[in-house]
């Protein structure tokens with residue numbers, strides 16, 4: 436089975452609405468056929484991005500959601516609201532949300548289920564801390580996080596999840612995982628999915644690497660058999676660099 440490569444920019448808490456729209460206007464003519472391109476912006480820019488990307492090959496994602504459809508949750512945004520805007524993807528369980536906003540595996544699972552209930556496609560983040568890597572626990576951590584996040588999903592839903600393996604020590608540090616090491620862990624995550632749903636679902640699931648991905652190292656990751664793309668923070672913020680990432684993913 437051939438999986439379509441997917442490059443997603445996670446803008447984190449960067450860019451005003453006008454900066455977001457300028458970015459899309461700069462990249463929209465440079466998408467690459469056969470490579471899916473997703474921009475995950477702050478909530479505030481989503482309506483303008485949905486509008487600005489109409490008729491282009493750029494897809495739009497959010498960076499978080501609340502798993503309830505509505506209710507007394509001050510400051511939160513539900514899947515129904517994102518879907519209503521025309522958003523297609525949503526990042527779930529990013530390590531920054533797990534670390535700074537107390538997201539547990541159980542909450543991540545509720546968010547994944549809620550995303551599917553509303554027809555949003557999850558980009559599920561998993562990955563180990565530096566201490567866990569040093570203690571030889573990388574694969575165990577990824578297994579626990581993956582199995583917890585997929586709990587209750589049908590095989591059809593599971594096949595549509597995009598997993599992003601992001602070792603926490605590699606995020607924003609310039610210390611990227613080697614391509615061989617990322618392949619080793621991502622190949623293992625695919626085995627975990629196979630253990631849950633069988634080989635054909637595992638073969639369909641797209642798995643990205645994330646953590647200090649740059650235009651000069653994207654090709655090494657993409658050359659690995661199990662790596663289907665990248666979730667990119669810093670290098671997704673400049674249009675020229677983002678275009679190089681998309682081109683490097685081919």
Ligand SMILES: O=C(CO)COP(=O)(O)O
Pocket residue numbers: 445529601605606607608609645646647648666667668669670
């Ligand atoms: O957290 C990340 C993407 O979600 C990775 O960020 P950097 O690409 O800046 O290391």
